[in-house]
Amino acid sequence: xxxxxxxxxxxxxxxxxxxxxxxxxxxxxxxxxxxxxxxxxxxxxxxxxxxxxxxxxxxxxxxxxxxxxxxxxxxxxxxxxxxxxxxxxxxxxxxxxxxxxxxxxxxxxxxxxxxxxxxxxxxxxxxxxxxxxxxxxxxxxxx
Numbered sequence: 001x002x003x004x005x006x007x008x009x010x011x012x013x014x015x016x017x018x019x020x021x022x023x024x025x026x027x028x029x030x031x032x033x034x035x036x037x038x039x040x041x042x043x044x045x046x047x048x049x050x051x052x053x054x055x056x057x058x059x060x061x062x063x064x065x066x067x068x069x070x071x072x073x074x075x076x077x078x079x080x081x082x083x084x085x086x087x088x089x090x091x092x093x094x095x096x097x098x099x100x101x102x103x104x105x106x107x108x109x110x111x112x113x114x115x116x117x118x119x120x121x122x123x124x125x126x127x128x129x130x131x132x133x134x135x136x137x138x139x140x141x142x143x
Contacts, residue, residue: 035049035052035053035056038052038119039052041115041119042108042112042115042116043112044108044112048107048108048112051107052104052107052108055100055103055104055107056100058103059096059099059100062096063093063096066092066093066096070084070089070092073085073088073089097120101113101116101117104116
């Protein structure tokens with residue numbers, strides 16, 4: 001009986017923890033770790049790491065603003081009884097990604113840029129539940 005009560009208490013505590021907002025310090029540490037991992041994977045110099053961090057921070061801020069705009073469009077469409085234009089939303093997201101690649105092109109060498117694009121595809125497949133990228137989808141070197 002005690003084991004059952006303890007198990008239920010732990011499950012409730014776990015659920016409460018899972019739904020609590022992330023701690024800013026924890027998020028900052030996670031983002032720093034991710035940037036360090038990216039720097040290792042792309043073999044970035046200290047200068048490149050700082051430049052890439054700035055570009056990705058800008059992309060993140062733009063993506064948050066874009067998400068807020070999309071939410072407003074979605075809510076307006078829902079209120080009017082129509083369907084939101086998902087193709088427009090997807091196009092906006094793809095344009096933001098292309099802008100990021102354009103900004104990274106002068107910072108990264110061709111090998112680093114190719115690796116970054118592959119990592120982006122893997123990220124999309126993981127978070128958007130799509131298929132993993134195939135070798136045929138790998139970007140071609142343009143530098």
